[in-house]
Amino acid sequence: MAEPxxxxxxxxxxxxxxxxxxxxxxxxxxxxxxxxxxxxxQQNEAAADALPDVKNKPGxxxxxxxxxxxxxxxxxxxxxxxFVYPGETLCILGRSGVGKSVxxxxxxxxxxxxxxxxxxxxxxICGFKERELQEIRRKVTMVFQxxxxxxxxxxxxxxxFPMRERxxxxxxxxxxxxxxxxEMVGVAGMESxxxxxxxxxxxxxxxxxxxxxxxxxxxxxxxxxxxxxxLMAHLLGDLIERLKQQLHLTSIVVTHxxxxxxxxxxxxxxxxxxxxxxxxTMGEMEQSQDxxxxxxxxxxxxxxxx
Numbered sequence: 013m014a015e016p017x018x019x020x021x022x023x024x025x026x027x028x029x030x031x032x033x034x035x036x037x038x039x040x041x042x043x044x045x046x047x048x049x050x051x052x053x054q055q056n057e058a059a060a061d062a063l064p065d066v067k068n069k070p071g072x073x074x075x076x077x078x079x080x081x082x083x084x085x086x087x088x089x090x091x092x093x094x095f096v097y098p099g100e101t102l103c104i105l106g107r108s109g110v111g112k113s114v115x116x117x118x119x120x121x122x123x124x125x126x127x128x129x130x131x132x133x134x135x136x137i138c139g140f141k142e143r144e145l146q147e148i149r150r151k152v153t154m155v156f157q158x159x160x161x162x163x164x165x166x167x168x169x170x171x172x173f174p175m176r177e178r179x180x181x182x183x184x185x186x187x188x189x190x191x192x193x194x195e196m197v198g199v200a201g202m203e204s205x206x207x208x209x210x211x212x213x214x215x216x217x218x219x220x221x222x223x224x225x226x227x228x229x230x231x232x233x234x235x236x237x238x239x240x241x242x243l244m245a246h247l248l249g250d251l252i253e254r255l256k257q258q259l260h261l262t263s264i265v266v267t268h269x270x271x272x273x274x275x276x277x278x279x280x281x282x283x284x285x286x287x288x289x290x291x292x293t294m295g296e297m298e299q300s301q302d303x304x305x306x307x308x309x310x311x312x313x314x315x316x317x318x
Contacts, residue, residue: 033258037192038200044185045192049259052227056260059151059229060098063134071134073098073230073262074119074152079128081114088114090286092128096279098229101256101263103273105308106283112266115283116154116232119264121145133229153223154232157239160219161207167194167218168203174226193221197251213244220251230262231255237269249275270312282308 037045063070072095081089088111096102104112117123118130121137129136132148140148154160161170171190175181181189194200197217207215216236223231233252237245249272255261256276267273273280274294282290282297284304290297297305 030257031254033196033254036196036198038195041188041192044188045196048189048192048227049224052224053259055227056099056229056262059133060260063098070098072096072131073133074102074264075129075131076115077129077131079118079130080126081111081118081123082126087286089125089283092281092283092286092288094279094281094288094291096262096264098262099256099260100278101252101265101276103277103280104264104266104283105268105270105273105280107308108268110283111286112283113234116234116264116266119232120149120152120154150226151228152230152232153226153228154234155216155219155223155236157235158215161215161222163207165206166203167199167205167207167210170207170218171203171222171225174222178226189225190221193224194218196224197221198247211240213240213248216240216244216248217251220248220255224255224259228261230264233263233265233267235266235268237267237272245269245272252276270309 033049034042034046060070060073063073065071075095076092079089079092080087092111092115094102104115106112114123118125119132121140125138130138133151135148137145137148161167162173165173168187168190171193172186175186175189190203194202197220199214199217199221202210202214202218207218210218220231236248236252240248252263252265253276256263263276265272265276277294279292280290280294280297281288282305289302290300290305298309300306
């Protein structure tokens with residue numbers, strides 16, 4: 013097992029959402045990595061500008077409109093609606109088994125709604141064929157709970173995979189970007205390790221690096237802080253916020269972690285018994301008199317006191 017990178021130890025330089033991502037990158041690869049992330053940021057701004065306008069501003073990048081989904085007799089989602097604007101973060105909250113992760117799979121076209129409309133990048137994807145969905149998955153990528161890394165290849169090869177698949181970069185450029193992305197997410201020097209050598213938190217960080225390697229317009233995070241220690245959870249939350257601010261990424265975060273949601277969310281949607289019983293800002297949720305929301309918030313305070 014490799015030793016954690018120094019960025020994960022207690023003596024850590026304080027960062028904010030405005031701390032440039034490039035500051036974590038070695039000087040020998042900073043030019044190539046800087047160009048790579050600048051290109052990604054410009055692409056995401058252009059994607060926002062290309063969305064159909066709603067009231068003279070870009071409309072939602074992602075939206076659920078009256079979506080229903082069942083598996084046999086089991087109703088997972090019932091008349092669920094929410095949206096996320098480009099460059100913003102939506103947190104999906106709720107107890108286990110209420111359809112949070114199913115919603116992410118539907119956004120990527122792995123599952124189809126029984127009724128309703130799902131829009132991604134301004135397009136209704138419900139009738140898309142697999143070839144069209146592949147185009148959506150180039151724009152929107154997902155960071156799974158388990159990292160979903162390829163077990164038989166190294167960390168470096170995992171991160172390089174999206175860039176090699178596109179075939180637009182020379183190999184030396186790819187290797188520089190791999191090194192820089194790993195440094196950026198706090199797991200420097202781990203290119204030669206296998207996923208089996210890594211902790212859960214390191215796998216999550218590397219999964220984020222691989223997601224960034226595809227230069228997505230949006231990232232879906234499925235429980236990014238589950239089963240990691242508090243320090244790693246804090247670092248992952250800071251990283252997700254910096255990526256949003258500096259790369260103009262649109263993000264959806266499925267989480268049970270209220271501290272993470274308070275840090276990241278522009279809006280939250282709360283799912284309960286298949287329905288979206290709340291959609292709005294975190295402040296509005298905390299002021300809600302809905303008994304289910306009040307119970308959830310009260311239990312969270314007992315589990316994670318401030």
